[in-house]
Amino acid sequence: MADGKREPSDGEVSREAILAALSQIEDPDLHRDIVSLGFIKDEDINVCAGNVSVRIVLTTPACPVREKMKQQAEELLLALPGIDHAEVNMDAEVRQTTMRGQRPVEGVRNIIAVASNKGGVGKSTLAVNLALALTKFGARVGLMDADLTGPNLPTMMGVEGGSQADTGLSTVERYGVKLASIGFVLKKGVAVVWRGPMIGTGVRQLLHDIPWGAEGELDYLVVDLPPGTSDASMSMAQEAPIAGTVIVTTPNSVSLEDAMKAVMMFEKLQVPVFGVIENMSYFECPHCGERTEIFGHGGAQVTAEELGLDFLGEIPLDVKVRESGDSGVPIMVSDPESPVSKAILEIAQKIAAKTSVQHFFAQTAAASG
Ligand SMILES: Nc1ncnc2c1ncn2[C@@H]1O[C@H](COP(=O)(O)OP(=O)(O)OP(=O)(O)O)[C@@H](O)[C@H]1O
Numbered sequence: 001m002a003d004g005k006r007e008p009s010d011g012e013v014s015r016e017a018i019l020a021a022l023s024q025i026e027d028p029d030l031h032r033d034i035v036s037l038g039f040i041k042d043e044d045i046n047v048c049a050g051n052v053s054v055r056i057v058l059t060t061p062a063c064p065v066r067e068k069m070k071q072q073a074e075e076l077l078l079a080l081p082g083i084d085h086a087e088v089n090m091d092a093e094v095r096q097t098t099m100r101g102q103r104p105v106e107g108v109r110n111i112i113a114v115a116s117n118k119g120g121v122g123k124s125t126l127a128v129n130l131a132l133a134l135t136k137f138g139a140r141v142g143l144m145d146a147d148l149t150g151p152n153l154p155t156m157m158g159v160e161g162g163s164q165a166d167t168g169l170s171t172v173e174r175y176g177v178k179l180a181s182i183g184f185v186l187k188k189g190v191a192v193v194w195r196g197p198m199i200g201t202g203v204r205q206l207l208h209d210i211p212w213g214a215e216g217e218l219d220y221l222v223v224d225l226p227p228g229t230s231d232a233s234m235s236m237a238q239e240a241p242i243a244g245t246v247i248v249t250t251p252n253s254v255s256l257e258d259a260m261k262a263v264m265m266f267e268k269l270q271v272p273v274f275g276v277i278e279n280m281s282y283f284e285c286p287h288c289g290e291r292t293e294i295f296g297h298g299g300a301q302v303t304a305e306e307l308g309l310d311f312l313g314e315i316p317l318d319v320k321v322r323e324s325g326d327s328g329v330p331i332m333v334s335d336p337e338s339p340v341s342k343a344i345l346e347i348a349q350k351i352a353a354k355t356s357v358q359h360f361f362a363q364t365a366a367a368s369g
């Protein structure tokens, strides 16, 4: 046959019957069946006598229902008459989110920004560990330090500040993540005073002059923003199609008020907000297991609900987080089984799912003109 496809012989199940069976599976985030979403291509169905194999290509490798979907697909195929053996292979290809009127960042499929209005709530810590969490699912990930006046990512990722002072800024690969920070080119102890327009230029250069996709396109570029309604956040919103931003807060009311301001800023800038993360939610005593809610607890969830946003999860306080940030070995690397790492892995899956949904909306909007 010209296209190499094998047509079913007598008594073999047809491709149409296979697709009809699999169309009973709904993507839990997109609320559409996986066949009409294009997750199964014709060439990914192979039938030979009573054996069938199918490849399902999801929109993110960090899909929380991946295994469940595989099982459901195998059961549906085995229920078809004439099928004795069914094999379903799960794969993923992250699609690029583009937004009308915005210049895409070359080599980057989706940008996820980590923000808050308040300083010191854990944005950089989360940006680092979220990026690492996404790589654990098999995604290709970059990490951009948009905090030009206080770049913390080199220290947190164990890259010596100023190491590129004489060579010019480029990415450094660390723990499987491609990282770029202005801290790479600033000599240690040298303070730079940035004026507003310079920050805009800096952000633009980090986005568009760094060859993010040089070794293959990145599925996700996680961006660590400085606190507040800063020039950096505004420039990011103008310069790049942000698939979504996550707002980090601690559970106390002052921080929550600030989180609300951040949400409003992004909504004004027409940047989608994926939801709210509560960091330093509680402290669990490593000796007796007693839980202490140092800043109160649950406030972020209430605030998220009031704002009509999703609550993405809570992360406990753990001294290892601070130590790992200072030592340059993030907790996702030094202690991937810790409650903090597990919480961040779950949040990363939610963010990946939301990115897929955002891609879908953006494409639908583009198609309807
Ligand atoms: N869950 C946590 N448990 C313990 N320490 C934490 C936790 N999250 C963050 N920290 C610590 O709190 C401090 C501030 O965190 P981080 O630098 O990530 O905040 P930030 O919001 O990026 O701050 P800035 O606004 O200055 O950029 C760091 O020392 C970090 O290690």
Ligand SMILES: [Mg+2]
Binding pocket: 123, 124, 125, 147, 152, 224, 225, 226
């Ligand atoms: Mg920071």
